[in-house]
Amino acid sequence: NAGVTQTPKFRILKIGQSMTLQCAQDMNHNYMYWYRQDPGMGLKLIYYSVGAGITDKGEVPNGYNVSRSTTEDFPLRLELAAPSQTSVYFCASRVEGGRGQPQHFGDGTRLSIL
């Protein structure tokens, strides 16, 4: 199993450009999450999804959009890139059920906006 796969691994964008960060998991997990991690900081939740067709905002959703058309995929869209969105983005997933299920992380996408 590949687990959680994120693409691309690195990207440089110009201010105002748009892009989509891809996340796919092959574990049949219903729950998927997008986090950002700024240097020396913890992870902040951007958006999450509890199943196909269902998404909800996390702590820092402004400037981002998500969709969940399939169980496997959970792309994150940046419409107008700003320097404040320079960060490392992690996608994670977990099985449904209970409060004790750990999340499994992808390798991350390192995004710089210049």
Next chain:
Amino acid sequence: QKEVEQNSGPLSVPEGAIASLNCTYSDRVSQSFFWYRQYSGKSPELIMSIYSNGDKEDGRFTAQLNKASQYVSLLIRDSQPSDSATYLCAAYNNAGNMLTFGGGTRLMVKP
């Protein structure tokens, strides 16, 4: 009070010593706690989970949960230089759908 709080460190211990990492939490999180290890430039990796009051051991790692005092600890016995990393404490919110992370504690194990 933040939902999950950690001392940012760095915590420096000599090789072979016990490293003790602490995390406090508020009433806004549930009773499911996780410790993740994150090497520089890498993604978080799950080390331990703990749900019940008391200790849980896994190899050189012991997680401790004290619900009365609202803290969670991670002990690393016989610390190795390869344990040098940032350790993240995390807990689900009371609804059980969002995981909140502390800022992480950087551990340095010196040979």
